[in-house]
Amino acid sequence: MIPFLDLKAQYAGIKDELDAAVLAVLGSAQYVLGDEVARFEAEFADYCGTKHAVAVNTGTSALHLALLAAGVGPGDEVVTVPFTFVASVSAICYTGATPVLVDIEPTTFTMDPERIEAAITARTKAIVPVHLYGQMADMDAINEIADRYGLAVIEDACQAHGAEYFGHRAGSMGASGCFSFYPGKNLGACGEGGIVVTSDDKQAEMLRTLRDWGQSKRYHHVVKGYNYRMDGIQGAVLRVKLRHLERWTEARRAHARRYSELLADMPHLRKPVAAVGRRHVFHVYAVRSPDRDRLRLALEAEGIQTGLHYPIPVHLQPAHADLGYVSGDFPEAEAASREVLSLPLYPEMTNEQLAIVAAALEDCLHVA
Incomplete structure (x- = not known):
């Protein structure tokens, strides 16, 4: 696991x-x-x-x-x-x-x-x-x-x-x-x-x-x-934790770079983009795929936990129906909610674990 x-x-x-x-x-x-x-x-x-x-x-x-x-x-x-x-x-x-x-920018x-x-x-x-x-x-x-x-x-x-x-x-x-x-x-x-x-x-x-x-x-x-x-x-x-934050952050950033290298040859998977001039600290490493839900289930079957951030945008939540928005009002947010999948990422991850996640993801993408 x-x-x-x-x-x-x-x-x-x-x-x-x-x-x-x-x-x-x-x-x-x-x-x-x-x-x-x-x-x-x-x-x-x-x-x-x-x-x-x-x-x-x-x-x-x-x-x-x-x-x-x-x-x-x-x-x-x-x-x-x-x-x-x-x-x-x-x-x-x-x-x-x-x-x-x-609405949001689709890349960031x-x-x-x-x-x-x-x-x-x-x-x-x-x-x-x-x-x-x-x-x-x-x-x-x-x-x-x-x-x-x-x-x-x-x-x-x-x-x-x-x-x-x-x-x-x-x-x-x-x-x-x-x-x-x-x-x-x-x-x-x-x-x-x-x-x-x-x-x-x-x-x-x-x-x-x-x-x-x-x-x-x-x-x-x-x-x-x-x-x-x-x-x-x-x-x-x-x-205590603040004293370790920069070390943890650089570990996250290194893991994110490694993920991007391992996933580079998967054209149907969109990797996160760090915009010019911005230091991305990778609270999550979120990839995008139109086949997100199947990928998530397949990874789960391989013992790999993932996250959904966020599967329902706020304007489509029943609690905020009173704002008056409807499906289609924010196409970029709605597309992201259908496609985004957060992969495991934390400072203590090993290169072996990163490779296992990437290999499993590649296998899942190759299964129609």
Whole structure:
């Protein structure tokens, strides 16, 4: 069996560091926020090249608070994409604003800047590009449009820890950037976690207030806030893992290059493309095939786990039928949802495992 992801292998590699960090938090009894979370915030802000980082309990909470801190609320519209995890759209709904969707580029799976202006109205308040699968969206083009219309850009970087756009780290090119530390992410907690990064002092202050019941200080509630605080143990875990992130990222990138070499002679399989100037960190290695579902079943029969990210775009989810979109509205997103298949990819994979996956995939493609 080759798993899609092997978190046990990751833990085995850093067990002593991780155990010591968790035990230290238990000894300190700083279970919510506290010193370890504050240190992680400073270290992650430095990693992203931003002035501030505000840790929260999930990536969804990060998106929600970033939107609120940017002034998004009822009556507003926010432009984002349909080919993403549902949280990108749900967080907009939480604010009372209306998500307005635009299609993706077929090669990068990220927001197509050429479709943004047609979606902008007098009610548009922000744009949320999603850095999908570990690759950043075309931020120069998106920021140029946002600047022209006076819109906030909030980066959904939940899958893009350490990704870059012409040398700029994910999260550093908008008003704020949001990350998830769900365990399967490139930088994952031992549980849930999220963070917002920003270089705007006022936004950082508002984010810190909103995540802790709207308090400016204890029992002084200046705005209606939320209980979105990060646990102390997750702060300690993430500090340990952050020290290994670049090594893990380069392993992912090396594995992705090896996959692309092994799959090079399979013309009916489209491999992921890293756009010029972008550092792709390969949260997933997603291939495309019109025969995706058969390939997935055939690989499963060979003991190879795969993933589907995402088989139903957000606009066709029953939960978001109220947005009023129908099949055919976003052809690129819909085609991707039918064709994309994520292959096993994690830093601890061996060259032998990569070769086994590639050989099995080739065999499956040759079976009509």
